[in-house]
Amino acid sequence: MRRTAGGSRAFALLLVLCGAAGLLASWVITLDRFKLLEDPDFVPGCSLNPVLSCGSVMESDQAEAFGFPNPMLGLAAYAVVICVGVSLLAGAAFPRWYWLAFGAGCLFGVGIVSWLQFESLYRINALCLWCCLAWLATIPLFWYVTSFSVRNGFLPAPGPVKTFLAEFTWVLPVLHIGIVGMLILTRWWDFWTS
Known part of the structure; x- marks a missing residue:
């Protein structure tokens, strides 16, 4: 088992790009949330x-899952992701505990995203495009960080799993995003086809 590990340039860039996409989404949603608080008649630009309908999602109870607007959590979490990516680009190597903590944060993030996907599709009955961008940032982030931890021996896994992840990690986020896309398509099939 390795004691520390740094990531490849591609992995570091993936972290920076996913973090930047999530940070952008969180920032825009936060700004729109402030505008909505100032003016109850404000209609966000992504309410098409x-x-x-971003406004419907922002005004839902689920938009404040922890007692404050969810994007505030995203502002902090995605900033950490960017910092880790930039550190890797600079040649940093982190110990096992760091990667496990980072992976736990990514697991928490994908868990929240999955819950919000369910709530958006089946309870709120609307999608926020900026939230979808955050979903698209979080899903590959989770799978690639998990793959990195398994391949470096920080998470135990049998040899075939390590071999698969060494070559085909990309399959997992593509499959995950594809399933979410199919759920969205089938949930509003009549709307999209009318």
């Missing part, structure tokens, strides 16, 4: 129709 009954399905793509």
Whole structure:
């Protein structure tokens, strides 16, 4: 088992890009949330129709899962992701505990995203495009960080799993995003086809 590990340039860039995408989404949602608090009649720019309705999502109870607006958590979490990516680009190597803590944060993030996906599709009955960008940032982030930890021996896994992840990590986020896309498509099939 390795004691420390740094990441490849590609992995570091993936972290920076996913973190930047999530940070952008969180920032825009936070700004729109402030505007909505100032003016209850404010309509966010991404409220395009009954399905793509950021305002409906922002005004839901689920938008404050921890007692404060969810994007505030995203502002901090995605900033950490960017910092880790930039540190890797600079040649940093982190110990096992660091990667496990980072992976736990990514697991928490994908868990929250999955819950929000369910809530958006089946309870709120609307999608926020900026939230979807955060989903698209979090899903590959989770799978690639998990793969990195398994391949470096920080998380135990059998040899075939390590071999698969060494070559085909990309399959997991593509499959995950594809399933979410199919759920969205089938949930509003009548709307999209009418």
